[in-house]
Amino acid sequence: MSSQGNPSLTQPAPAPGTRRSVPQGLVVLTLSVTASTASIQQSAVIPLLPRLEQSLNASVSAVSWALTVSLLCGAVATPLFSRFGDMYGRRRMLLLTLALLVAGSVVGALSTSITTLMIARVLQGVSAATVPLSIGAVRDLLPPEKMATGIGVLSATMGIGVGLGMIISGFIAEYTSGYRIVFWLITGLAAAATVLTALVVRDVAPPAGGRPDVPGAVVFTGALVCLLLAITEGRGWGWTSAPIIGLLVAAAALFAIWVAIERRATDPLVDITMLTHPGTIGASLASFLLGFALYAGFTLLPNYVQTPSKVGYGFGASVLMAGVYLLPTTLLLIVISPLAGRLVRKTSAATMVAIGSVVAALSNVWLILRHDHPYDIYVATALLGLGVGLSFAALGTMAVEHVDPAKTAVASAVNSLVRLVGGSIASSLTAAILTSDTMAGGVPTEHAYETSFTIAAISVGLAALFAGGFGRLNRSRAAAASPAH
Numbered sequence: 001m002s003s004q005g006n007p008s009l010t011q012p013a014p015a016p017g018t019r020r021s022v023p024q025g026l027v028v029l030t031l032s033v034t035a036s037t038a039s040i041q042q043s044a045v046i047p048l049l050p051r052l053e054q055s056l057n058a059s060v061s062a063v064s065w066a067l068t069v070s071l072l073c074g075a076v077a078t079p080l081f082s083r084f085g086d087m088y089g090r091r092r093m094l095l096l097t098l099a100l101l102v103a104g105s106v107v108g109a110l111s112t113s114i115t116t117l118m119i120a121r122v123l124q125g126v127s128a129a130t131v132p133l134s135i136g137a138v139r140d141l142l143p144p145e146k147m148a149t150g151i152g153v154l155s156a157t158m159g160i161g162v163g164l165g166m167i168i169s170g171f172i173a174e175y176t177s178g179y180r181i182v183f184w185l186i187t188g189l190a191a192a193a194t195v196l197t198a199l200v201v202r203d204v205a206p207p208a209g210g211r212p213d214v215p216g217a218v219v220f221t222g223a224l225v226c227l228l229l230a231i232t233e234g235r236g237w238g239w240t241s242a243p244i245i246g247l248l249v250a251a252a253a254l255f256a257i258w259v260a261i262e263r264r265a266t267d268p269l270v271d272i273t274m275l276t277h278p279g280t281i282g283a284s285l286a287s288f289l290l291g292f293a294l295y296a297g298f299t300l301l302p303n304y305v306q307t308p309s310k311v312g313y314g315f316g317a318s319v320l321m322a323g324v325y326l327l328p329t330t331l332l333l334i335v336i337s338p339l340a341g342r343l344v345r346k347t348s349a350a351t352m353v354a355i356g357s358v359v360a361a362l363s364n365v366w367l368i369l370r371h372d373h374p375y376d377i378y379v380a381t382a383l384l385g386l387g388v389g390l391s392f393a394a395l396g397t398m399a400v401e402h403v404d405p406a407k408t409a410v411a412s413a414v415n416s417l418v419r420l421v422g423g424s425i426a427s428s429l430t431a432a433i434l435t436s437d438t439m440a441g442g443v444p445t446e447h448a449y450e451t452s453f454t455i456a457a458i459s460v461g462l463a464a465l466f467a468g469g470f471g472r473l474n475r476s477r478a479a480a481a482s483p484a485h
Helices: 024-043 046-055 060-088 090-110 114-141 144-155 157-175 180-200 214-237 242-264 278-306 319-325 327-346 349-369 374-400 405-436 446-481
Strands: none
Touching: 024 060, 024 090, 024 114, 024 144, 024 157, 024 180, 046 060, 046 157, 046 319, 060 090, 060 114, 060 214, 060 405, 090 114, 090 180, 114 144, 114 157, 114 180, 114 374, 114 405, 144 157, 144 327, 144 374, 157 180, 157 278, 157 319, 157 327, 157 374, 214 242, 214 405, 278 319, 278 349, 278 374, 278 405, 278 446, 319 327, 319 374, 327 349, 327 374, 349 374, 349 446, 374 405, 374 446, 405 446
């Protein structure tokens, strides 16, 4: 389904001095840099966790919260700031999230205790909202014929940023002995993104205004915190432990209460009818499963290649080389994203998501069958980058093509959120598998990795089925609603 044929992607001609006055390529480039920088901070601390433990004299569990707290904060900020962008202006909210990212990065660079580091990661975590805010801005600023490409590039920035974060941090870990330089680097990137955004991005339409849905925001925040806390801590606390079960029950109850609040709210945080639309359901399921597959790859492969070959598998790679093995994924995400946007206009977003998911599934099938040589890993990461690049680029369009343009940022936020939840579950599940199936010395067995690759392959296979199925359903609904019928 082309964007030209979709009324929801076709917007009125801009008033003089609005959309056409903005250099479109520069807008997309600026917002891509902004969203990628926000994604870099999510993964850049992963190779540094052992150093943080030593430098800050903290326990392993305490340092692990450097990841968890940023994840929780990002999950909460994504829908809230997206809605605030509709109400108060996306440019203003983008600048606010970037300012918090700069502040958090400076605090992280100057941190001398685990408490200070946690504050830094909370501030940095808010920047997760930049992706849906940027997609909303692109839909406002670009003409319909270029919208799919712009949204595609921005949708892929999460994978690009995560991959770049691993590579940059691995390089720094290889050649330096500290951790502060990573935070200073993110500070510089975030400051540059802030300046570019202030100079380039403009709000085409005046903010919608309205009153914040405070009850909905509070209950939604509580539900997300309970859910993600259970996911991230399930392995450590025990999946059947009372705290984890209690958190999951609380999350379910709070989500039910939140739905009731939103249905009655005059100006809801999220329109429930949008969530129940087949297009949103299909895009959300596909995004969840693809997020699972991407983060499973970024979690499993560095561990696999760094395993000493003397145990019977692995290559004994350094932290830097582990990032290099992921380089094909990152490069192909960069290359494929703009191309996929053009392909979406010739086919449909759902079809592109399905095709990309099949390619990503082949990546994991390859790893199940072949993982004994370095070139096997490069083939797999190239297929992963190609598949996820096609899928992520089209997912952005699939998530918003059926919604009113004014709700673009919120629809994109929902899609980003479920992708984040999928990635969180992947990290927890793969870690649980690797730690439960070990050989002498606590090293995961080769079978543990093969099991994880199999689960990832199934997840993206299901993503292809969901995307294709819901795509056909949407086309049928559109045909039935057309004047000819």
